[in-house]
Amino acid sequence: MAKIREMFNQIHKRYDMLNHLMSAGRDIAWRKACCKKLPQKKEAVVLDLCGGTGDFSLSYLKRAKNCKLPIVGDFAEKMLGVAAKKSSDLVPVQMDATQIPLANGSVDIILNGFGMRNIQNLDLALSEAFRVLKKGGYFATLDFFKPEKKIAKLFYQRISPLAIPFVGMLFSKRNAYRYLVISILSFLNPVDYAAKARNAGFTLRSISSLDGGLAHIVICEKK
Numbered sequence: 266m267a268k269i270r271e272m273f274n275q276i277h278k279r280y281d282m283l284n285h286l287m288s289a290g291r292d293i294a295w296r297k298a299c300c301k302k303l304p305q306k307k308e309a310v311v312l313d314l315c316g317g318t319g320d321f322s323l324s325y326l327k328r329a330k331n332c333k334l335p336i337v338g339d340f341a342e343k344m345l346g347v348a349a350k351k352s353s354d355l356v357p358v359q360m361d362a363t364q365i366p367l368a369n370g371s372v373d374i375i376l377n378g379f380g381m382r383n384i385q386n387l388d389l390a391l392s393e394a395f396r397v398l399k400k401g402g403y404f405a406t407l408d409f410f411k412p413e414k415k416i417a418k419l420f421y422q423r424i425s426p427l428a429i430p431f432v433g434m435l436f437s438k439r440n441a442y443r444y445l446v447i448s449i450l451s452f453l454n455p456v457d458y459a460a461k462a463r464n465a466g467f468t469l470r471s472i473s474s475l476d477g478g479l480a481h482i483v484i485c486e487k488k
């Protein structure tokens with residue numbers, strides 16, 4: 266866990282730029298698409314879990330202006346530092362997703378962008394997300410899951426192992442971007458992830474494939 270935290274602390278400066286570059290700007294559209302699927306409740310408490318530099322929260326804020334200032338929860342303090350500089354509308358809080366420092370049933374919406382894939386004890390993180398959500402609350406996961414469709418397989422199994430670490434080496438840390446590819450190939454597919462979320466207590470609302478399966482959105486509810 267300490268290694269993952271250190272890795273994100275090392276890449277914080279160019280994290281956003283490389284996200285946009287490597288996804289050709291699609292990461293912005295994917296976060297937006299995910300936010301569109303979520304309800305907008307007045308005064309909603311929003312937790313952006315593994316929120317990093319805060320882009321998911323800012324995307325949600327554009328649609329749901331009535332929510333409370335989103336809590337950006339992440340264990341890498343330098344990623345949170347970028348979020349803090351980006352906007353005073355964000356509330357960065359250093360936290361571990363497997364031990365969320367919030368009360369039971371205190372959150373309306375949990376956003377999780379490209380975060381769960383990095384967590385070793387996924388079951389514990391899912392049960393923590395379930396614990397802090399209110400009844401009727403939503404948990405949205407946007408991530409790169411294990412590829413299953415042809416285009417996604419071609420991209421993640423053939424192109425990415427060469428291209429992503431190379432671009433990472435040019436602009437940031439090669440090993441962090443090598444890890445990115447490995448983490449995608451060794452993650453769950455969206456259906457198996459949803460099954461794990463169900464085991465943690467969630468009810469599955471929807472699974473959406475984005476851009477030929479390059480990314481997916483999994484929306485769960487605490488009924």
Ligand SMILES: C[S@@+](CC[C@H](N)C(=O)[O-])C[C@H]1O[C@@H](n2cnc3c(N)ncnc32)[C@H](O)[C@@H]1O
Nearest residue numbers: 273315316317339340341344361362378379383
């Ligand atoms: C790929 S970044 C995603 C950042 C942001 N959500 C986005 O949409 O760009 C993954 C983030 O998860 C954080 N993270 C990984 N494991 C974590 C854990 N156990 N607890 C809290 N944060 C974690 C990392 O520090 C990193 O900032």
